[in-house]
Amino acid sequence: MDWDSAFASRARHMQSSEIREFLKILQDTDVVSFAGGIPDATLFPLDDIRDVVAEAMRNDDDARMALQYAATEGYGPLRQWIAEYMTRAGVPCDEDNVLVTTGSQQALELLAKMFLGPGDTALVQEPTFLGALQAFGAYQPRYQTFRNDLVPSAEDVRTDALRHGSTLRFAYGVSDFCNPSGESLSLELRHRLLDQLSELGVPLIEDNPYQELWFDRSPDRSCAALAISRCGSIEKSPVVFCGSFSKVLVPGLRVGWMCGARGVIRQAAMAKQAADLHTPVLNQMIVHRLAVRTLERHLPLLREAYARKRDIMLDALAAAMPHGVRWTRPAGGLFTMLTMPLGLDATDLLRRSLREARVAFVPGRAFFAHRDHGNTARLNFSHPNRSDIQDGIARLGALVSEVVASMRTSAA
Amino acid sequence: MDWDSAFASRARHMQSSEIREFLKILQDTDVVSFAGGIPDATLFPLDDIRDVVAEAMRNDDDARMALQYAATEGYGPLRQWIAEYMTRAGVPCDEDNVLVTTGSQQALELLAKMFLGPGDTALVQEPTFLGALQAFGAYQPRYQTFRNDLVPSAEDVRTDALRHGSTLRFAYGVSDFCNPSGESLSLELRHRLLDQLSELGVPLIEDNPYQELWFDRSPDRSCAALAISRCGSIEKSPVVFCGSFSKVLVPGLRVGWMCGARGVIRQAAMAKQAADLHTPVLNQMIVHRLAVRTLERHLPLLREAYARKRDIMLDALAAAMPHGVRWTRPAGGLFTMLTMPLGLDATDLLRRSLREARVAFVPGRAFFAHRDHGNTARLNFSHPNRSDIQDGIARLGALVSEVVASMRTSAA
Numbered sequence: 020m021d022w023d024s025a026f027a028s029r030a031r032h033m034q035s036s037e038i039r040e041f042l043k044i045l046q047d048t049d050v051v052s053f054a055g056g057i058p059d060a061t062l063f064p065l066d067d068i069r070d071v072v073a074e075a076m077r078n079d080d081d082a083r084m085a086l087q088y089a090a091t092e093g094y095g096p097l098r099q100w101i102a103e104y105m106t107r108a109g110v111p112c113d114e115d116n117v118l119v120t121t122g123s124q125q126a127l128e129l130l131a132k133m134f135l136g137p138g139d140t141a142l143v144q145e146p147t148f149l150g151a152l153q154a155f156g157a158y159q160p161r162y163q164t165f166r167n168d169l170v171p172s173a174e175d176v177r178t179d180a181l182r183h184g185s186t187l188r189f190a191y192g193v194s195d196f197c198n199p200s201g202e203s204l205s206l207e208l209r210h211r212l213l214d215q216l217s218e219l220g221v222p223l224i225e226d227n228p229y230q231e232l233w234f235d236r237s238p239d240r241s242c243a244a245l246a247i248s249r250c251g252s253i254e255k256s257p258v259v260f261c262g263s264f265s266k267v268l269v270p271g272l273r274v275g276w277m278c279g280a281r282g283v284i285r286q287a288a289m290a291k292q293a294a295d296l297h298t299p300v301l302n303q304m305i306v307h308r309l310a311v312r313t314l315e316r317h318l319p320l321l322r323e324a325y326a327r328k329r330d331i332m333l334d335a336l337a338a339a340m341p342h343g344v345r346w347t348r349p350a351g352g353l354f355t356m357l358t359m360p361l362g363l364d365a366t367d368l369l370r371r372s373l374r375e376a377r378v379a380f381v382p383g384r385a386f387f388a389h390r391d392h393g394n395t396a397r398l399n400f401s402h403p404n405r406s407d408i409q410d411g412i413a414r415l416g417a418l419v420s421e422v423v424a425s426m427r428t429s430a431a
Numbered sequence: 432m433d434w435d436s437a438f439a440s441r442a443r444h445m446q447s448s449e450i451r452e453f454l455k456i457l458q459d460t461d462v463v464s465f466a467g468g469i470p471d472a473t474l475f476p477l478d479d480i481r482d483v484v485a486e487a488m489r490n491d492d493d494a495r496m497a498l499q500y501a502a503t504e505g506y507g508p509l510r511q512w513i514a515e516y517m518t519r520a521g522v523p524c525d526e527d528n529v530l531v532t533t534g535s536q537q538a539l540e541l542l543a544k545m546f547l548g549p550g551d552t553a554l555v556q557e558p559t560f561l562g563a564l565q566a567f568g569a570y571q572p573r574y575q576t577f578r579n580d581l582v583p584s585a586e587d588v589r590t591d592a593l594r595h596g597s598t599l600r601f602a603y604g605v606s607d608f609c610n611p612s613g614e615s616l617s618l619e620l621r622h623r624l625l626d627q628l629s630e631l632g633v634p635l636i637e638d639n640p641y642q643e644l645w646f647d648r649s650p651d652r653s654c655a656a657l658a659i660s661r662c663g664s665i666e667k668s669p670v671v672f673c674g675s676f677s678k679v680l681v682p683g684l685r686v687g688w689m690c691g692a693r694g695v696i697r698q699a700a701m702a703k704q705a706a707d708l709h710t711p712v713l714n715q716m717i718v719h720r721l722a723v724r725t726l727e728r729h730l731p732l733l734r735e736a737y738a739r740k741r742d743i744m745l746d747a748l749a750a751a752m753p754h755g756v757r758w759t760r761p762a763g764g765l766f767t768m769l770t771m772p773l774g775l776d777a778t779d780l781l782r783r784s785l786r787e788a789r790v791a792f793v794p795g796r797a798f799f800a801h802r803d804h805g806n807t808a809r810l811n812f813s814h815p816n817r818s819d820i821q822d823g824i825a826r827l828g829a830l831v832s833e834v835v836a837s838m839r840t841s842a843a
Contacts, residue, residue: 025633
């Protein structure tokens with residue numbers, strides 16, 4: 020059987036994430052990994068989780084419900100909790116506006132499937148969450164980009180799509196502490212983005228898994244909330260909001276959500292039914308109970324712990340990196356992004372780094388729709404411990420210094 | 432926001448399953464439901480599940496692994512167990528031939544995404560599992576069909592696809608006790624199907640969630656096993672086997688698998704990473720421990736209980752249904768299929784049945800790729816209890832008798 024020739028052309032557009040390889044590296048305890056976008060498992064609220072798991076399984080009727088087939092839209096009490104959470108965050112809605120998904124990755128996959136045909140245009144943030152590029156990629160879109168400091172005019176977007184005989188389908192971005200740079204979209208640019216999209220008549224997919232992980236001050240209102248202030252109701256809003264419990268509780272249960280107008284949630288539920296019928300009910304019951312009882316007191320601990328790790332990483336970078344290397348100063352989230360001198364290729368650097376410095380990171384190119392910016396790298400500070408951050412950045416800094424120095428020598 | 436016009440054309444091909452509606456009906460305790468394809472929750476091995484859940488969470492390191500991000504391919508010990516299980520069933524393989532999926536529904540979705548472009552042909556069993564038609568539908572294939580008693584020649588399949596300017600991409604079927612009819616593909620026709628597909632050079636997706644639920648004798652060798660006997664190795668086999676723990680342990684944890692050549696598993700893992708990153712690890716740990724310790728002694732109980740329910744349903748049908756109504760006599764699985772006189776529309780019947788007889792079932796049309804056979808209906812016997820089967824079939828039989836009699840009167 021010649022599988023490669025049996026696959027549809029779509030299959031050639033599916034890309035494997037570098038992160039898979041790095042998860043394997045994580046098994047190797049000798050390597051300090053800044054690669055995964057992974058929470059610190061030592062901060063998981065294990066005792067609470069044990070309690071809620073035991074509770075969900077205690078009563079026979081509850082246990083049977085936790086283990087039986089269930090409705091695609093999600094476990095009722097969890098949908099209700101999410102609707103109340105979204106309402107408190109300025110997005111008044113009810114449970115019919117909520118679809119529970121198997122992680123927010125699934126929300127991106129379903130939306131790509133619903134909106135994108137081959138050659139259609141997606142307007143994506145630059146840099147962009149790698150998982151979004153993977154979800155969109157199989158549907159063979161072309162990309163235009165906007166930056167956290169520059170949103171193009173509707174006219175420019177329209178002209179560019181037209182020139183390629185393409186139709187703009189949606190915009191996609193992470194508003195707060197985005198993956199990979201840790202930066203946020205300013206309030207002014209959120210308004211500008213909504214203005215341009217309103218003129219273009221296309222939806223915004225707002226992906227916001229990090230918004231609760233702020234270190235200094237709570238973030239600006241989400242685009243979803245701003246849009247409702249403008250148009251009066253979620254039923255008229257063009258924003259589909261994707262949320263996740265992965266970064267604020269635990270990722271391995273794979274529970275996220277999508278919140279938007281009923282018309283889009285209904286269509287997404289049809290797509291989800293074909294994809295996996297429903298998200299496991301036991302997982303939804305666990306997350307619901309943790310959301311009710313644990314989340315509010317757990318968040319301050321996470322914010323404090325990750326802020327401390329960010330400080331350690333920024334200090335270590337300042338001490339170790341040579342002149343000509345810049346990095347972002349995230350006010351929340353899990354990442355900082357390095358920009359090294361032009362001509363330094365982060366993929367080459369990674370090969371040497373794994374061998375010589377025993378440090379892993381993700382080359383930044385993976386986060387750019389056009390696969391440029393080869394001189395950037397994403398560093399995760401949530402997963403490694405304090406001394407690994409210090410030692411790892413010192414070793415990486417020494418290697419980068421050596422590479423930069425040899426570039427100067429060969430340029431001279 | 433006008434969502435309907437914002438969706439890609441693909442979205443119009445996503446269909447919602449009638450089963451969703453029937454799950455809502457199930458809440459209504461006054462209705463006897465033969466609609467869902469749902470196991471009997473009173474047979475779930477709850478005590479064992481409680482034990483394995485508690486074990487998975489007991490040790491801090493295990494609990495953190497259960498709740499952290501993980502590799503897309505699946506939890507190592509579960510992949511290993513599945514590879515050994517497949518090997519015992521005549522499909523020698525190792526864990527690189529196994530992808531753990533979020534229910535076997537996800538395997539169908541991933542395979543559709545990998546193989547089908549708009550207008551491509553899928554050769555599907557008739558009748559076909561509704562969830563497969565949902566998974567395939569969004570990728571806009573056309574369908575040819577084969578029956579459990581009639582597999583067309585390669586020449587006929589080729590000619591038909593050519594006439595439509597289409598390319599055959601794969602065949603799909605449930606070999607044992609298929610959903611919706613409960614019937615199996617005979618050994619002779621398994622061979623014939625493999626012969627024709629070999630001539631056509633396309634893969635077979637063999638979906639086999641019910642194979643362990645045999646009542647009288649264990650089923651014939653799977654097409655996956657037969658293909659390996661022919662070609663010598665899973666790496667050369669054109670069969671992708673989809674399995675599930677939903678019907679033999681519990682469905683709500685959403686754990687299934689795909690087993691095939693490495694080339695197809697690697698591609699499927701890429702597609703899965705974009706779809707939901709990975710199946711929840713806690714769920715995989717629970718299923719792995721149950722597979723090791725519970726499955727072998729649990730299966731005889733399930734077989735006996737479902738065989739008894741099948742007998743009760745067949746007896747009740749024989750007592751209640753009028754002349755001119757036929758039904759299958761399944762040797763395993765969860766379903767029987769009624770064929771009523773031509774001209775009797777099962778969707779109309781369902782409306783009256785819900786109101787008058789207080790009985791639910793699934794109109795058979797949903798299981799036919801070409802949406803014909805409107806006079807058929809799927810009846811599930813695994814979920815309702817003994818007296819509900821007897822009472823429900825008696826009431827349904829009385830209604831069908833009345834409808835058939837009035838058809839005869841108006842025809843006379």
